[in-house]
Amino acid sequence: MSYPIVEKKELAPNTVMMQIHAPLLTKKIRPGQFIIVRVTPNGERIPLSISGWDGDKGTVRIIVQAVGRTSTELVRLNRGDSIEDVVGPLGQPSHTGQYGTCVLIGGGYGTGAIIPIAGDLKALGNKVIAIIGARTKELVLMEDELRAVCHRVEVSTNDGSAGVKGLVTDVLAEILKQEPVHMVTAIGPVPMMKAVSEMTRPLQIRTYVSLNAIMVDGTGMCGSCRVGVGGTTKFACIDGPDFDGHQVNFDELVYRQKMYIPYEKKAMELCACK
Ligand SMILES: Cc1cc2nc3c(=O)[nH]c(=O)nc-3n(C[C@H](O)[C@H](O)[C@H](O)COP(=O)(O)OP(=O)(O)OC[C@H]3O[C@@H](n4cnc5c(N)ncnc54)[C@H](O)[C@@H]3O)c2cc1C
Ligand code: FES
Incomplete structure (x- = not known):
């Protein structure tokens, strides 16, 4: 069975949004889950977060x-092309519940992954603040969509071309000064998730x-x-992919x-896709 791509949109250089037709999957998905795809018949399997479903x-x-x-x-695939295999939904759903004020932090593809979690947390009555981090303005993803499901969205860029100049942790530090935060979820590069966890650890804020x-x-x-x-x-x-950030051995994760x-x-050298 193959899975057609019914929509494709370029969001930033080398980053695309795709809608895949996979009707059986959509019946069971919960925020925070992911799929594993095999693009070609002899290709490897890679995990990808689910950033929405219909x-x-x-x-x-x-x-x-x-x-x-x-x-x-x-x-490189386009609308009308097909993916060989799609397996899912996989993994445990995110820890959504009634916390109070929640800060969701997304970097890179992680911004897409926090959208369904934000929607769930808001529907459950939480105040939801999102922070999007990127190197530069053109890499800030899905800001408008995130605004629709959050009470507040902040952007940080390394070069200051959009939002606050600096890192997501600089924005988080400001928010922590402004109001009590009861839960933080971070999805993105490992150094970012580690830095967020180190910031919330002394404050004993539940962090995923x-x-x-x-x-x-x-x-x-x-x-x-x-x-x-x-x-x-x-x-x-x-068991995951979400875990308590204060308990994770990040050094081992980076090593592996x-x-x-x-x-x-x-593999990249041998690929016709170069
Ligand atoms: C739960 C989960 C959700 C993810 N969600 C997304 C997403 O929504 N969008 C997105 O672009 N990426 C996502 N990733 C990362 C994505 O799976 C890797 O970028 C991809 O596997 C890289 O494969 P590659 O052949 O293109 O690159 P490679 O050159 O093979 O690898 C580049 C780097 O990606 C990582 N990686 C490689 N193979 C795998 C693999 N099989 N599983 C996990 N990591 C791997 C390694 O750190 C590696 O150094 C997710 C990973 C996980 C575990
Ligand atoms: S991917 Fe094989 S045990 Fe998790």
Whole structure:
């Protein structure tokens, strides 16, 4: 079975939004879950967060950033092309509930991933503040859509071309001075999730991070996505991807993420998608 791409939009250089027709998946999705796709019949499987879905149209929305061979092959596909396999929804849903004031932080594709979580938290009566972080203005993703599901949205860019000049943690520090925050969720690059967790740890603010560990099967069988959380081993695909940021062994995560770099470089060199 193959899964047609029914819509594609470029959001930023090397980053696209795609709507995939996968009607059976849409019946069970909860915010925070992800899919695993195989782009071509002999290709590898890569995990992608679900950034939205439409049960009536039977579509699942993903935001893809081209960083290596498989993500580049996917980003090059167009409306009308098909993806070989789509498996999901996978993983535990995010920790949505009634907290009070929640700050959701997105970097890169993580901004797409926080949209369904923000919608759920707002519907449950929370005050929802989002922070989007990017290197520069043209990499700020999905700001308008996020504004529609949040009470407040702040942007930070490294070069100051949009929003506050600085990092998401600079914006978070300001918000923490302004009002009590009861829950923080961060999705994006590991250094960002680690920095957010370090900032909220002394304040004992409940903090969740979505771990982008290397995944293969997504069903807890292969062990490739193992992560250290609170001194125990967890599988990000079935126990996560969200975990308590104060308990995560980020150094181990970074080490394991880099394990296949020589193979990833070789795969890119051999790819017709270059
Ligand atoms: C739960 C989860 C949700 C994710 N959501 C998104 C998303 O919504 N959008 C998006 O663009 N990216 C997302 N990612 C990251 C995405 O899976 C990787 O960028 C992709 O697998 C890279 O593959 P590649 O062949 O293009 O690049 P490669 O050159 O093979 O790898 C580049 C880097 O990506 C990571 N990576 C490689 N293979 C995998 C793999 N099988 N599983 C996880 N990480 C891998 C490694 O850190 C690696 O160094 C998510 C990852 C996880 C675990
Ligand atoms: S991806 Fe294989 S155990 Fe998680």
